[in-house]
């Protein structure tokens with residue numbers, strides 16, 4: 061079913077550090093993930109766990125001045141032509157991928173759209189940069205895109221400045237821009253966090269439709285497990301820059317294996333368990349300054365043993381290849 | 397405990413001549429020892445309502461009665477009575493404390509205003525910080541040295557120091573991660589048992605409201621479209637908007 | 650819909666312009682009447698005969714009730730009539746119009762110099778932050794702000810006119826004679842504007858929409874000069890508008906140093922000669938000019954910034 065031909069992006073053992081006046085921040089460590097065409101892959105984790113830094117690495121958008129990619133590779137595999145390794149690509153290759161093969165949408169659409177440019181200009185400039193089209197052709201395509209993201213009143217939207225649109229409309233415009241050059245991959249960094257639930261539901265439905273109908277791989281960053289449950293095909297759980305668990309959505313929600321995933325799930329309020337205390341994790345995500353030794357989750361883990369602070373758990377597959385966990389006690393704690 | 401009757405409030409938008417009706421004939425009853433959940437989408441008037449409940453904003457019309465006694469906003473004695481019995485915790489823990497004062501100074505402030513002596517104040521603060529799970533020694537620190545979850549615990553502590561009977565919680569966990577959210581929710585449930593508190597719990601998250609509340613009110617553009625027993629709203633919602641909210645809220649089965 | 654907004658904005662700005670002009674006229678009118686002492690007496694001298702004083706009072710429009718004086722005054726201003734010069738006897742409006750081109754050209758040239766130096770230097774400083782370009786930009790603005798414009802004027806005169814003989818020493822002899830005065834006048838403004846441009850540009854380059862533009866694969870030049878600059882120009886424009894007013898004031902001194910027969914000279918001579926009509930006329934005229942320029946700047950601002958259009 062998951063043939064390797066479907067894979068369009070491979071992040072392999074990525075590690076990166078930020079150099080700051082306060083010291084070195086190891087924001088991502090030994091992180092791997094693959095995206096498949098037509099599938100939504102969710103990346104979940106608490107805030108500060110390194111989700112945004114990871115997606116930005118895919119387009120090398122972290123600030124060049126203080127980011128050091130210490131190891132790993134990020135490979136984009138187009139349907140035709142040679143694979144491109146992003147971390148070693150030159151500027152012009154990188155630019156030809158950005159916004160055209162791999163595009164991105166952000167959490168607060170209002171702040172990510174240039175306030176003094178009309179939607180028309182924001183949409184056409186990407187096409188005119190990457191595709192060999194005239195202004196007229198770009199404008200025609202822009203109209204189709206606005207319809208594709210289910211906005212009515214095409215001409216009014218195109219002539220609007222961002223602040224004249226609602227939050228949901230702005231996010232649709234952002235999606236339209238992301239789609240404008242028929243990308244293989246869309247990176248969506250918390251695209252619905254700033255929106256109302258009713259709007260969120262519609263935007264998620266739109267993303268799902270796009271993935272299926274246009275055969276685009278979507279990397280969906282979120283901290284909301286219920287959003288993952290309702291929209292993702294595959295899930296990776298990140299904690300303090302590391303991959304904790306990765307699986308198909310069905311398998312993860314049916315049988316979560318990593319202690320961290322289990323507490324995260326137990327912390328989500330479920331009205332059928334009204335009156336019972338929620339499962340909670342003691343403490344906070346570790347400070348980059350004093351990271352725990354051994355398993356990074358050990359100080360907060362309800363299942364931790366003495367040996368957990370001694371050695372670093374490797375990320376290992378559970379029987380079938382689709383489900384992997386990084387925990388020293390995987391076998392003992394296994395639940396079918 | 398507290399009863400809102402026919403409350404309305406309109407804001408005029410400067411310059412444009414347009415106006416927003418943030419509350420339209422809102423009636424809401426908060427019985428003693430209950431948790432009333434108020435749910436609705438952004439801008440529907442939840443915060444405006446909560447500010448009117450604690451006396452930070454004056455309603456255009458309608459009455460607010462505390463334990464059967466109508467509150468007159470122009471009467472300073474009524475207002476101070478309201479402020480003593482009702483406390484509020486806001487959404488963003490980062491802006492609730494003065495960044496230049498130690499947490500101890502911020503927590504003590506309300507007690508100083510009450511005229512309580514130094515030793516009594518410190519004892520009270522110490523007892524309460526024990527309960528909310530922050531070590532007393534840490535109170536010498538400044539707000540930026542605490543995490544969001546810790547700050548939210550501390551704002552709850554500050555509200556409780558005033559010994560309120562009703563606590564208004566305006567999106568108390570919306571800016572926190574799920575795991576921290578769970579800590580705070582559990583804490584709130586424990587505190588309620590311990591002190592016999594009544595809560596007005598505001599959130600845009602229907603599942604969270606459903607999880608904690610005994611009564612639920614659903615708000616849409618300034619109006620309460622449906623209110624009643626939590627079980628009834630959760631399992632047999634009547635109003636189409638409530639149903640729409642349920643349909644939109646993602647959930648794990 | 651959109652054009653309605655634009656028309657409403659223009660209307661609002663025009664209304665504000667008219668109100669300002671009305672206010673200015675009223676203030677100048679009141680000043681002369683409320684200040685202690687009798688202007689007519691001051692002009693005529695202490696031992697002038699009463700008939701002369703009365704004559705002067707007449708020519709100043711200072712007889713009759715205060716209301717009728719005010720109405721006449723406003724009527725005259727609408728007709729661009731500021732009375733006659735006491736000394737030359739010629740209409741003040743004619744005197745002003747004669748001198749205007751020199752001052753206007755000087756201010757305009759100074760402004761052009763300011764903008765053409767400040768924006769490129771400021772933008773370059775911001776885009777190539779911490780490079781040699783940035784160091785140059787900072788040095789330029791430091792020096793420009795530290796050196797007084799009259800001193801710059803004298804220095805430039807010494808070097809380029811006296812020593813090198815490239816430009817005329819004084820007088821209005823066409824475009825050439827305005828270059829040095831314009832530079833001395835514009836340098837300080839340009840120095841300030843470099844700072845504003847640099848800071849504003851740096852701030853914009855750090856905003857989220859710039860990250861989005863990079864994610865779209867746009868070339869750096871487009872990101873910097875289209876996306877960031879358009880936003881960064883908004884505060885620059887506001888400051889430029891304010892500076893134009895300062896330019897008119899600065900022109901008075903610079904005209905003196907370079908012996909240019911402009912409005913500033915007219916104004917100063919008026920003061921020396923206690924020629925009230927001339928002083929009044931030039932004050933009002935310069936204030937009107939300033940308001941008019943501000944109106945244009947606000948209008949431009951509204952055209953660039955979609956958010957300023959309504960409200």
Ligand SMILES: Nc1ncnc2c1ncn2[C@@H]1O[C@H](COP(=O)(O)OP(=O)(O)OP(=O)(O)O)[C@@H](O)[C@H]1O
Nearest residue numbers: 407408416418437438439440441442443444445600
């Ligand atoms: N001081 C004010 N002046 C003008 N309008 C206001 C003011 N306060 C609130 N409003 C308006 O009243 C309406 C209700 O606002 P309110 O803050 O109560 O919403 P809310 O339900 O708490 O939303 P959120 O979920 O975003 O916190 C909104 O349209 C808001 O813009």
Ligand SMILES: Nc1ncnc2c1ncn2[C@@H]1O[C@H](COP(=O)(O)OP(=O)(O)O)[C@@H](O)[C@H]1O
Nearest residue numbers: 078085087106107108109110111112113114123
């Ligand atoms: N440009 C940067 N310089 C230094 N530290 C950074 C930078 N960007 C992110 N970080 C740090 O990296 C960590 C992960 O951040 P982020 O990926 O934004 O988390 P999230 O999972 O919430 O998206 C955080 O500790 C953050 O402070």
Ligand code: SF4
Nearest residue numbers: 355358361368387388
């Ligand atoms: S290795 Fe130990 S501490 Fe880490 S997740 Fe597994 S049980 Fe918990």
Ligand SMILES: [Mg+2]
Nearest residue numbers: 111112249250
């Ligand atoms: Mg993030």
Ligand SMILES: [Mg+2]
Nearest residue numbers: 442443444566
């Ligand atoms: Mg609110």
